[in-house]
Amino acid sequence: MFGFLKKKDEPAPAETAARPSWGERLKAGLARTRATLNTPLTELFSRGRIDDELLDDLETTLLMADCGVEATQWLLDELKAAVKREKLETPAQLREKLVGLLETLLTPLEQPLAVDGHQPFIVMIAGVNGAGKTTSIGKLAKYFQAQGKSVLLAAGDTFRAAAREQLMAWGERNDVTVIAQESGDPAAVVFDAISAARARHIDIVLADTAGRLPTQLHLMEEIAKVRRVIQKADPSGPHEVLLVLDANIGQNAVQQVKSFDKAIGVTGLVVTKLDGTAKGGVLAAIARQCPKPVRFIGVGEGIDDLQPFQAREFVEALFE
């Protein structure tokens, strides 16, 4: 937590002074998840003893937070086992156990993205329609710039109307070069962008792609091609394949991770729109069924509301 704030203070000290800290914003952003989880939880854990009714209600609460049937079952089984094994008596102990469990579950997902070691470091971004890919790219560009890296954007979404304009508007606002073509093949745009980045000694290339549902097989093939072409432009790339997930999405999120992973080998997740949703729980479902590192989470519309994921902080924000 402290290390985190320090890192952030260096590039933009003025901003942090004026604005509430990331921790506070995270808490504010997760207020809804907390409200869903916590109001019943506070009530639950203030009961006299651990009984079947309490466990049933706990199950309800977890399901409502989008943890999914599988993860909820697992959490409950673990809790029940712990109650027996450790002879837990008070709900407060149970709460502590649950916090611990969630943390254990989510900590393996906490693997920050290291962008050193390659130049340009090529990040490919994929996701379903409306997940927040283009917006996230803008925020990521800002994030990397704040770390003193030079960034180049590739407008690989050649399908959706005005996606290119949206990215170019971002680029203009934040003084980032955007490589775009009138229309045409997304793979070609990305290839151009990588060549341009090499020529200009850019540190990081963020390659946007059009949104697609995993059921649209021809589009999944197209994105697999984008990945192959990146490899052609730079044999060591792409160095990171980010899947952008909308936290409002229910259990289909798991399916999305699996499908995209099959097509393009997902190496990390960006979870957006965690504010105003009851749904931090989908991370638990992902951790159980298809664990992938969660690189960033977004809890607001502000440009620096996208930050690296920290399991402990996340779980704490859920329960505080």
Next chain:
Amino acid sequence: MLDNLTQRLGRVVKNLRGQARITEDNVADMLREVRMALLEADVALPVVKDFIAKVKEKAVGQEVIGSLSPGQALVGVVHRELTELMGGTKTELNLASQPPAIILMSGLQGAGKTTTTAKLGKWLKERQKKKVLTVSCDVYRPAAIEQLKAVSAQAGIDFFPSSGDQKPADIAAAALDYAKKHYYDVLFVDTAGRLAIDAAMMAEIRDLHALLNPIECLFVVDAMLGQDAVNTAKAFNEALPLTGIILTKLDGDSRGGAALSVRHVTGKPLKFAGVGEKLTGIEEFHPERMASRILGMGDILGLVEEAQRGVDQEKAQDFVKKMKSGKGFDLNDFKDQIGQMKKMGGMGALLDKLPAQFGAMAQQAGSGVEDKSIRRIEGIINSMTPLERTKPELIKASRKRRIATGAGVPVQEVNRLLNQFEQTQKMMKQFSKGGMAKMMRGMKGLMGGGGGFPGLPR
């Protein structure tokens, strides 16, 4: 997840076989399975609870008729209830106002409002011959206005320009004025995506609503939405007098439980469903199909439609003509056929749409191999020149070698393809001469001959 509810219930009631009716005793375990199935389909828990209570009431005491197991009987009840819950009221768009009929679009970020606006506009223009104007009040997201402009142009409907430095209310007022003066039938007002908890933004859309007094206020919702759908829908419904719901991204593989949640909470009719990224991808909502989908019972109708969508009608008719004339069926047509198969997503994708137990059976038949061989054949054809494709008899030894190298296959494979093609062509000729019976006989020989028509699963 892939388990069909019927199968799962079957497991639960295995030891209850022979019971002639659903009773309080045997229903509890089954309902638990129903509950899980609904939760996995992302139906919100409060909705699930209400629903289960209702099903229980209806189911208990039901006679189990004929060869049905109690599980199957229960699924019947669940399916009927789901259908009823999502259907009911009339679902057509209401445009009965003094023109222009104003349609206000609302929803979360990324729900698909702008795309849906264009799809609906196109639909109204083509199906009901309406003169449609669109306007964007999204002054926040970069290029949102350009997006609506572009999709409106694609849809062939008019667009009222606005810019990011204007106030949404001013834009709406100006557009309304313009629509009135130019005698538009319908005015679509697209708005920025907003979270239900964002008080300022909700106030903004309330003001817009008060200003425009739209006859339709539609809530656009992503079919993939999770448990929070119920809260979001409730908040929007409280802030705005919604008149209908549009479900988007239904072509994904989510079960779409959000449909039920939203319907249950708002009580408003589900009017349309968005499918696919093309602007023609909008259809009226079918409650029964949605019920099947939520229960994981496969979507046979969807499968049929998929097939229709995948097949280019014009090309298909051309093909039939060629078949009838008995000549001119060449490798280009062969390739088209393969292409159309692929457009439908290959065998694998089609199998996914089948109900779980059929799907699993078909999977075992090894469809992956089939897809692969089809890809190979396509590769070989792609390595031919256009002339060779129309006149395969030209292909002799040296051309074969070149084609084989181009496609990265041994020459034998090229031979095999040419043989297969020749046989197919013969079959086509017979078809045109001797009709169906002869052709069937011809086919039999073909199938036995090992190669087989590549488009047909063996």
